[in-house]
Amino acid sequence: MLIDRTEVIVSSPGRNFVTLKITTDDGVVGWGDATLNGRELAVASYLRDHVAPLLPGRDAHRIEDTWQYLYRGGYWRRGPVAMAAIASVDTALWDIKAKVAGLPLYQLLGGASRERCLVYGHASGQELPELFDSIREHLELGFRAIRVQTGVPGFASVYGVASSAASGGAGRYDYEPARRSARPAEETWDTRAYLRHVPSVFEAVRGEFGPDLALLHDAHHRLTPIQAAKLGRSLEPYDLFWLEDVTPAENQQALRLVRQHTTTPLAIGEVFNTVWDYQTLISEQLIDYVRSPITHGGGITGVRRILDYAAMYQVKSGMHGPTDVSPVGLAAAAHLGLAIHNFGIQEYMLHSEQTTAVFGLPVEFTEGGIRPLEEPGLGMHVDENLAAKYEYEPAYLPTNRLLDGTVHDW
Structure with missing residues (x-):
């Protein structure tokens, strides 16, 4: 089962989100979250321009290999932008794998260890x-x-x-x-x-x-x-x-x-x-x-x-x-x-x-x-038509200054 296409969805239904949709060659859809609060467009660009072009034709079941390919193959490792992008791909592929198995995702991770x-x-x-x-x-x-x-x-x-x-x-x-x-x-x-x-x-x-x-x-x-x-x-x-x-x-x-x-x-x-x-x-x-x-x-x-x-x-x-x-x-x-x-x-x-x-x-x-x-899978049902009605709006977390005006951690 091969990855056929990807789509990066940026929408703002109440707040800004970056969502990845991966579709396989036999029509199975997986969803991933790549939202990075206040830096959403950086991740969206990283996904669209540098990650998504690498995915079509890859075996959707080879999750670990794809993770290592995106992490080690990119050379510039770690950091929130790259890891959020990798996270969305990884999550979407787990969603696909569980859907193909016909099981909730947690069952592929070893089954439930607790009731909730x-x-x-x-x-x-x-x-x-x-x-x-x-x-x-x-x-x-x-x-x-x-x-x-x-x-x-x-x-x-x-x-x-x-x-x-x-x-x-x-x-x-x-x-x-x-x-x-x-x-x-x-x-x-x-x-x-x-x-x-x-x-x-x-x-x-x-x-x-x-x-x-x-x-x-x-x-x-x-x-x-x-x-x-x-x-x-x-x-x-x-x-x-x-x-x-x-x-x-x-x-x-x-x-x-x-x-x-x-x-x-x-x-x-x-x-x-x-x-x-x-x-x-x-x-x-x-x-x-x-x-x-x-x-x-x-x-x-x-x-x-x-x-x-x-x-x-x-x-x-x-x-x-x-x-x-x-x-x-x-x-x-x-x-x-x-x-x-x-x-x-x-x-x-x-x-x-x-x-x-x-x-x-x-x-x-x-x-x-x-x-x-x-x-089966994550249990997601995303309304893409509705998402498209909510356009991205710039939004930022605050910065912090001490009483004397010095920029401070927060």
């Missing part, structure tokens, strides 16, 4: 009453694990708080900090104010919702290693499920210092793209969860490679999965998460009605978890 994949939702609020309302909304929906993000006194806009006053609730889309604009918005940051405020937020949340609710928090790379260690220690009384992206982890040795000072579980890696990015973090057990999504981590083949390595050191999965990962990427994550032994948790946000109308909903959400549909 525990997920966490995003609750946020500029102040505590708004945050509490958001947590209650998630509990009513059925979530059993919730990421808590809050405003910081004195700052009108803070990443992860969907209703930040600076935007008046408008301009952001699909509950995310990206804004439709020609240039990134700039937000202001003060680490000392944040470190003073966050422990009191979790104290209040625990006091309101009790000890059993799984709570997560994302520092989003904004801290130095010693600041991260301080935050982790200050949050220990509130028993977090994890503390995410406390410091830029390109300097993997920095996590040694963090680990020495706190027992709060650490999650790292949503900006990592290959198993090589994790070598020190995993082998020295400096983290507890790996965050790479299938969409950015080289597909099912690439992320499975990361998680098999992680399993050797009792490190679990915690795949990135907000609404900048399309339902195609979510479906792939659900199939892989159901199959692997070292699954931890899956990030899960509800897509907009527009997005769902185009892609459908390829998972079932019950009892605080998701499970992929019992259909």
Whole structure:
């Protein structure tokens, strides 16, 4: 069975997505997600101009060979653009293989290791009453694990708080900090104010919702290693499920210092793209969860490679999965998460009605978890005609500056 043709679909049903469609010579269709938030057109061009021309005539069943061909054969390895493109091809080929087998994809990955994949939702609020309302909304929906993000006194806009006053609730889309604009918005940051405020937020949340609710928090790379260690220690009384992206982890040795000072579980890696990015973090057990999504981590083949390595050191999965990962990427994550032994948790946000109308909903959400549909392949049903009605619109994640104007990590 040979690859006959490919199509790169860029559409914006609620937000921008890059979707790859591969069709075989006998008409089987596979879908892949290549969305890279704020850099979508770079991946679309890489796919159209440099990857798609290489695929027609290749055996669609030779997934590992195709992965190595695109990764090693390109010479310029790794990086989010190349790995997102490879991910879309890999995922689409797994979708095709499972459809030909007549099985849900997870069955080809070894079958189910659990009944469903525990997920966490995003609750946020500029102040505590708004945050509490958001947590209650998630509990009513059925979530059993919730990421808590809050405003910081004195700052009108803070990443992860969907209703930040600076935007008046408008301009952001699909509950995310990206804004439709020609240039990134700039937000202001003060680490000392944040470190003073966050422990009191979790104290209040625990006091309101009790000890059993799984709570997560994302520092989003904004801290130095010693600041991260301080935050982790200050949050220990509130028993977090994890503390995410406390410091830029390109300097993997920095996590040694963090680990020495706190027992709060650490999650790292949503900006990592290959198993090589994790070598020190995993082998020295400096983290507890790996965050790479299938969409950015080289597909099912690439992320499975990361998680098999992680399993050797009792490190679990915690795949990135907000609404900048399309339902195609979510479906792939659900199939892989159901199959692997070292699954931890899956990030899960509800897509907009527009997005769902185009892609459908390829998972079932019950009892605080998701499970992929019992259909051959990924279970995707993409409405290409509807997708074509939503044209790409420039949108960017914000940039971050300290009080003195210095550009800062975020």
